[in-house]
Amino acid sequence: MTQADANAASARPNPSAPGIGRRAALLSGAGAAVAMAAGAAVPARAQARPPLTVAIGTDLITQDPCRIAGGNDYFFFANVFEGLYGPDENGKPAPLLAESHTASPDGLSYEFTLRPNARFHSGEPVTAEDVRFSWQRAVAPETRNPRASVLVANIADVEVLDQRRCRVKLKQRDASFLDNCGEYWYIISKKHAEAGGENPFDRQPIGTGPFAFVERRVRSYIKLRGFEQHWGRVPAFGEVTLKIIPDDQSRVAQVQTGESDIVTNVPPVLAAPLQRLPNVQVVRAPSFQNIYIAINALNGHPGLRRADVRRALNMAVDKAALLRATMLGFAQQLEQPCHPDIFGCDAQVTPYGYNPDRARQILTEAGFDFGRPLKLLGQGTGRVPQARETLQGVAAFLNRIGIRTEINMLDYGAWISVYGARQKDPSVDMVFANFTDYNADPSGRLLRQVRTGATYSWYSNPEIDAMLDRMNDFASIEERRAFVRRLFARLHEEAPLIPLWTVDSIYGVGRGLSWKPTPHVSWPVLWNVRRAS
DSSP, rough: HHHHHHHHHOOOOOOOOOSOOHHHHHHOOOOGGGGEEEEOOOOOHHSSEEEEEEEESSSOSOOOTTTTOGGGGGHHHHHHHOOOOOEOSSSSSEESEEEEEOOOOTTEEEEEOOOTTOOOOSSSSSOOHHHHHHHHHHOOOGOOOTGGGTGGGGGEEEEEEEEEEEEESSSSOOOTTTTTTTTTTOOOOOOHHHTSSSSSHHHHHOOOOSSEOOOOOOTTTEEEOTTTOOOOOOOOOOEEEEEEEOOOOHHHHHHTTOOOSSEEEEOOHHHHHHHTTTTTTEEEOOOOEEEEEEOTTTTSSGGGGGGGHHHHHHHOHHHHHHHHHHHTHHHHHHHHSSSSSTTTTTOOOOOOOOOHHHHHHHHHHHOOOOTTEEEEEEEEESSTTHHHHHHHHHHHHHTTTTTEEEEOOOOOOOHHHHHHHSOOOTOOEEEEEEEEEEEOSSHHHHHHSSEEETTOOOOOOHHHHHHHHHHTSSSSSSHHHHHHHHHHHHHHHHHEEEEEEEEEEEEEEOOOOTTTOOOTSSOOOTTEEOOOO
């Protein structure tokens, strides 16, 4: 494991941090919350534009773009920060802060030209020095960046050519580099970060996105304002309030009553009745959000270290029946540990299938200890629809073949502190998890999900590690695709996960709004929300 990976793995969110849930929020009382204001004056034009209210399910874990632990936090970062490249309105990689780039023939260097009108929320122009500093801070050991190993740790240097041009030099070729230049490497202001002390983003997160931070009240709301000086994505709304409501029914009720204009993570069981209301539209978008059960093949139940046992657990779960019962058509079943639209996710593999008798036989032949219950860790409401019901369904199928189970449900902040802990908890045997591919390239997820010692990996295999090291070092797209197919086929054989499905993003939207959520982006990007004509 590299030092960058070790530093990343130790970056664990505090279970007592924001986002521990509705009950904690109610007990804490409004007076216990902390408000943080950016202190910047709101332009008169922004005040004149209408406000927008969005109800979300979980609070932020961090305000620091170099310390993002969970995908949940991107509902904030994707609106307030930007990378050199990132998803366009169709979810495809496109220039953001960079207006163009050129790549060297050997794939080891990229020269970027920044947009002349790209500015931070402070009004300062984005410069090549800021790009260099953003890399330096992202890889610094003291930053403890949980995502460093995906992209920035492979950067050897960022050369400043002039104010608007820089050259990024890589240690080795990375075919996924441009795809991952957004969510894995946000550009920050050198001036702001150096003036703000050890934690400059705790008080005032300054980015370049279409919305600027205004104020936050922990476990209650986050306020943003539309950034009128944005290079090209000026929002129609002058102010956005993100209201944090973990309880699904309470959150969905917000759009029914008109208290919120948009609600996120609508459970499928509530989507149909919501659609029948005259003042609400249910909007869905495909996503790369993968729902699965992670198996502790490191230090949990001893039997879980065997690949045949893990394959048997996959055979024990009737995924199709569980999908029909819980997701009601708002998800697509997965057989491999990847969405079918992901690069290389078309390997010819034999599905595990649902065969409980064969699963029981394999476990018996393997000497599996049926007397020891499997301890399952679940995720509370707010982040993923039907999380509790899904895990309960998996447990029920395991019970049918004689495996006893114990379920422990945690709110999102506490759950991710266990799931992403550097030392995996030996008392946890299986974890309900969601893991998002941020684009159609699988490298960002796999490097953090199945590599030995990675932040969210409960599995270790030197052969898989070697394949991950080789995965991006290709000049030929087709050669790389064939290699990634083999990698997914080996993961199918090794079965470190029980893949379940990929879930659509489901939103409740007031009829007075016009909005097309970005496909294959699993959080709301709000700059293109408009009032319906």
